[in-house]
Amino acid sequence: MFPDGRAGVALSLLRCIVATTPLIESSACRSMGTSQLVQGISAFAALCLLPGFLTPYAAAVCCLLDLTLLLTAHAPGAYELVTSALTAMVASVLGPGAYSVDARLFGRKLIEVPPRRDSR
Numbered sequence: 366m367f368p369d370g371r372a373g374v375a376l377s378l379l380r381c382i383v384a385t386t387p388l389i390e391s392s393a394c395r396s397m398g399t400s401q402l403v404q405g406i407s408a409f410a411a412l413c414l415l416p417g418f419l420t421p422y423a424a425a426v427c428c429l430l431d432l433t434l435l436l437t438a439h440a441p442g443a444y445e446l447v448t449s450a451l452t453a454m455v456a457s458v459l460g461p462g463a464y465s466v467d468a469r470l471f472g473r474k475l476i477e478v479p480p481r482r483d484s485r
Contacts, residue, residue, distance in 0.1 A: 369463035376462030377417070380424075383456045384414035386449045387430045390442075406430060414456075417465020424457035 368376065387407040407430050413423035431450035435443060461467040 367461065367463040367465070367468040373462040373464050376456075376459060377464050379452070379456050379459070380414050380417055380420060380461065380465070383424055383427050383449075383453045384411040386452070387411065387427045387434075390431065390434055390446060390449065393442075403430065403433070417461040417467050420461035420465060420467055421457045424453045428453035428457060 367373070388404075388411050391404045391407045406426065410423045410426045410430070413419050414427070428450045431446050431453060435446040435450070
C-alpha cells in the first residue's frame with residue numbers, strides 16, 4: 366500500500382534524508398580510508414531513493430553502508446551513523462509512499478479474501 370496525503374509527503378522527506386545521509390557520511394569518512402566503491406554505491410542508492418525507485422532495497426543498501434562505515438572507518442560520529450542506519454531501516458520497512466516511482470510502476474492493489482465456505 367502506498368500512503369498519500371501527509372503520510373506520503375513525510376515518506377518522501379524520509380527518502381530524501383536517507384538518500385543524502387550516506388553520501389555525506391561516505392565523503393566525510395573518505396579521508397579515513399573509505400574507498401570510491403563505497404561512494405559509488407551510496408550515490409547509486411541515493412539516485413534510486415530520491416525518486417522512490419526500488420525503495421526498500423535501496424534503503425537496505427543505505428543501512429548496510431552506514432553499518433559498514435560504523436564498523437570499518439572508525440568515524441568519530443558513531444552516534445550519527447547508528448541513527449542514520451536506523452532511519453534507513455525504517456524507510457526500508459515503511460516503503461516509498463504514493464509520491465514515488467514505485468507507486469507508479471506497481472500501483473495500489475486491493476486484495477480481496479473470498480468468503481469462507483461452510484465445510485459441513
